[in-house]
Amino acid sequence: MKISYDEKYDTMYIKLIDEPVECRTLQLSEDVALNIGPNEKLVGIEILDAKQVIGHGKVPSVVLDNLKQAVA
Incomplete structure (x- = not known):
């Protein structure tokens, strides 16, 4: 999974x-x-308009909860 944010x-x-x-x-x-x-x-x-839709007016933060890091 990859999460990308475009500030522009x-x-x-x-x-x-x-x-x-x-x-x-x-x-x-x-x-x-x-x-x-x-x-x-x-x-x-x-x-779209991520700051308002999921960030409450700020750049959305991402929290990974209860995920184990995969070993490469």
């Missing part, structure tokens, strides 16, 4: 699948869209 455009993208796949977009609201891949698998989440 105030957008956040949460990429759940690393491999490139063809997706369709399901618009949940004006600011939130889901990218759905084959077999209805969630590939990613796009959030």
Whole structure:
């Protein structure tokens, strides 16, 4: 999983699948869209105006809770 934030455009993208796949977009609201891949698998989440939508007016913070670090 990869979480990217673009400060210039105030957008956040949460990429759940690393491999490139063809997706369709399901618009949940004006600011939130889901990218759905084959077999209805969630590939990613796009959030526009991220400071307001999930950051309460600030750059959103990310907290990883109860995840064990993968060994490479």
